[in-house]
Amino acid sequence: MNNDRVMTRLRHLRGRLPVRVMRPFRQIRYRKTGVECTMCGARFARFNGATHPGNRTCDYCGGMERHRYLWLWLQARRELLAPGARILHFAPELPLAKQLHTLGRFRYVSVDLQPGAEIRADITRLPFRDGSFDLIICSHVMEHIDDEAAALHNLRRVLAPGGRTIVMVPVDDTRATTYEDARIVSPDDRTVAYWQHDHVRLYGRDISQRLAAGGFDVSPFRTEDLYDAAVIDRHQLSATEQIFVLSEA
Numbered sequence: 001m002n003n004d005r006v007m008t009r010l011r012h013l014r015g016r017l018p019v020r021v022m023r024p025f026r027q028i029r030y031r032k033t034g035v036e037c038t039m040c041g042a043r044f045a046r047f048n049g050a051t052h053p054g055n056r057t058c059d060y061c062g063g064m065e066r067h068r069y070l071w072l073w074l075q076a077r078r079e080l081l082a083p084g085a086r087i088l089h090f091a092p093e094l095p096l097a098k099q100l101h102t103l104g105r106f107r108y109v110s111v112d113l114q115p116g117a118e119i120r121a122d123i124t125r126l127p128f129r130d131g132s133f134d135l136i137i138c139s140h141v142m143e144h145i146d147d148e149a150a151a152l153h154n155l156r157r158v159l160a161p162g163g164r165t166i167v168m169v170p171v172d173d174t175r176a177t178t179y180e181d182a183r184i185v186s187p188d189d190r191t192v193a194y195w196q197h198d199h200v201r202l203y204g205r206d207i208s209q210r211l212a213a214g215g216f217d218v219s220p221f222r223t224e225d226l227y228d229a230a231v232i233d234r235h236q237l238s239a240t241e242q243i244f245v246l247s248e249a
């Protein structure tokens, strides 16, 4: 059986076998090719959706550009993933949750307004005591929340002393200030104004100041400031993506 037929068979097993079992077989197929997932280590000729920046997805673990960036970033900051860390993960992205669970040493809680997370709750009314979490991951959530101030207040409230909250959102770098208009309510109008039918604002270059209003010190980490073009290309990251790290002010 040639390599392609082997891989066809193995694809049927994908998701049923642990990554460590599948990895040697994937590398038979992909060893000559050019991109590599930071999360699961898979190598491909290209990621799915390669013509749609932002959505270039790993065919093996499902990780997208922002997940690959966040995982790469976290790998260099393992102090945030110390054993016993209490982690709160909003709107949990499955690829990221799976990677965190491979480390298997946290007290992990996932939350979403929709079904699918461990706890169904509203970020503006979190059912947790003050200072409950050492690391909060809140990626692509804030742009959906009407009451930004209440969400930030809750993020600050449940963060433990010395803890960190990671926020990622779409940002329009061409805008000096965040755009929001309460009269824009229809899905079509929101798609035009805010890039997606269920977004309620489009963040601009004032994003750090807005997050700081919740009582945080905010440190932005932009992909192209941390990694050279070869790394960005190999992992197919978005060069302008930013991770905002919030700590108590």
Ligand SMILES: [Zn+2]
Pocket (backbone or CB within 6 Å): 037, 038, 039, 040, 041, 042, 058, 059, 060, 061, 062, 063
């Ligand atoms: Zn992957």
